Amino acid sequence: MTSSGTTSPSAPEGDDARPTWNAAWELLLPAAAAPARQRGRMLQSAFREAVRSGRLAAGTRLPSSRELAADLGVSRGLVTEAYEQLTAEGYLRSDRGSGTWVGGAARAADAPRARDLAPRDPGALVDFLPGTPDLSLFPRAAWAAAHRAVLERLPHRSLGYPDPRGLPELRTALAALLARRRGVVADPERIVVCSGVAQATTLLGFALGERGERTVGVEDPGSPEHTALFAATGVRTRLLPLDEEGLAMGPLYASGVRVAVTTPAHQFPSGIAYSARRRAELLDWARAVDGLVVEDDYDGDFRYDRAPVGALQGLDPEHVAYTGSVSKSLAPGLRLGWLLAPERLTGSIVTRKRTMDLGNPALDQALLADFLTGGAYDRQLRRCQRAYRDRRDALVGALHEHVPGAEVSGIAAGLHIIARLPERYGPEPRLLEHAAHARVAVRPLSYYSSRGTEAGDGVSLVLGYAHLTPSDIARGVRLLAGAVRARGA
Ligand SMILES: Cc1ncc(COP(=O)(O)O)c(C=O)c1O
Helix, strand or coil: CCHHHHCCCCCCCCCCCCCCCHHHHHHHHHHHCCCHHHHHHHHHHHHHHHHHHCCCCCCCECCCHHHHHHHHCCCHHHHHHHHHHHHHCCCEEEECCCEEEECHHHHHHHCCCCCCCCCCCCCCCEECCCCCCCHHHCCHHHHHHHHHHHHHHCCHHHHCCCCCCCCHHHHHHHHHHHHHHHCCCCCCCCEEEECHHHHHHHHHHHHHHHCCCCEEEEEECCCHHHHHHHHHCCCEEEEEEEECCEECHHHHHHHCCCEEEECCCCCCCCCCCCCHHHHHHHHHHHHHCCCEEEEECCCCCCECCCCCCCCHHHHCCCCEEEEEECCCCCCHHHCCEEEECCHHHHHHHHHHHHHHHCCCCHHHHHHHHHHHHCCHHHHHHHHHHHHHHHHHHHHHHHHHHHCCCCEEECCCECCEEEEEECHHHCCHHHHHHHHHHCCEECEEHHHHCCCCCCCCCCEEEEEECCCCCHHHHHHHHHHHHHHHHHCCC
């Protein structure tokens, strides 16, 4: 197909839910192939039928008469005539400069629109949603430059189906990055590029299920995502309690599970870093039960005022499966991450990745490889690190100022902190009511814990700050404290 078939026609005034006209394309072909005398009439009735049946939806922009004539192999005059006739009949509209489109005035109302079911903020003035980077820091200019550079140099063959593990240049670059920044023992042959930690977890779930693992242990409190993702692979989760050093060892041994899913660099959500002793104990456990520690390094890139804690995987690559992504460092919408599993699991993970989606999009992978090798990724991390440290400081400062007596923890790394509020702020349901009234969205720690609402009057909040400006952070804390005061806590 020539130009018109490959363009993405749009409504003249630009619409997010733009219909394309490709669905109607084949309806026109019989008319184009008809004997010359009937061709014009048939073309017009095929157009009418396409509009009536909805195959050509209201708002769809049509190719220029020259393009369509070339695509259909008919004379331009025939197409111009069809456009004019259908416009006269009201099926089409045209404007000088905007071209021709279907449906005219009814366009906006009639055009089928795709709904957006992406997670949304709940309409709050300030939303302390944890785990969200600042999307306005996405390095658009550098990404666009990399895009152009990659398109110019990428050989045609790289646009074919990729190695399901990922493009070799990306796996090589990731191996270097993970070794350098996180102390990961990274063999590029074993890295699997995937759609974020989420897909890495799913791949692991299937691979473990194939080996007969029916239940894996997860941290409690922990990320509800882990349970949901394993459940989707038919693997159950057992909640395992934490102590102040990380996953508590006694309950882990007693549980009988042979796989434990952990967030050792900055436990989600409590924010603790696993102690050196607990890291060693965890690996001893994995060796003793011939098991596996899954290391979700979801925000391991961001550390502020504590010594770097390398990845657990670096200490025992045959007993740790390491996962990470660009969701916190670049943007979650890129859906790009990686999985590095012990050799015994890699084969079935790669097979599963292939049957799931034949590999991640090649262009995105080439772009990330360019970003990593050219230094843009490190620059981005430094930039975010500075911004997020300032925001963390702003949050801690605002809490001290407006909520005297609040105790903060988990502040040395990551994109969120835990704030334990003084008793007068509790009990939890009342605090949440006050917050909702002030239109400040907060999540209690209990939301991530099987123990539920804290006993007594205590209440701890998981406060994400990375996506908020320092002034929004201060405003949110002020509003929350003000609402509690005003409503007579
Ligand atoms: C602890 C934790 N792990 C993993 C994920 C999913 O990350 P990804 O976007 O890399 O799939 C999240 C999502 O926020 C998370 O909170």
